[in-house]
Amino acid sequence: MKRIQAACITQTLHFLLKEDLGNDYARKLVQEEVKKYKAGLERDRRKYRILSEETQPDGSIVLEVKKQYNMSPVGNYLD
Numbered sequence: 001m002k003r004i005q006a007a008c009i010t011q012t013l014h015f016l017l018k019e020d021l022g023n024d025y026a027r028k029l030v031q032e033e034v035k036k037y038k039a040g041l042e043r044d045r046r047k048y049r050i051l052s053e054e055t056q057p058d059g060s061i062v063l064e065v066k067k068q069y070n071m072s073p074v075g076n077y078l079d
Helices: 023-043
Strands: 008-015 048-055 061-068
Touching: 008 023, 023 048, 023 061
Parallel strands: none
Antiparallel strands: 008 061, 048 061
């Protein structure tokens, strides 16, 4: 028999601007989307760590996050 002792997943998410909107408004929407994503992680009580968050020259945001996988124990992955 086997059991998962620890598991995490690393994701790189690119929050893109909507092309059919004005640039300033599209940037604001992307920032709100990132904030909503982070709030969702908190709401789900999922353990996570943001490895990097970079705003691109066009205003889009690239977020690299390591998070708990399927509510499995995280071991020392997030240390």
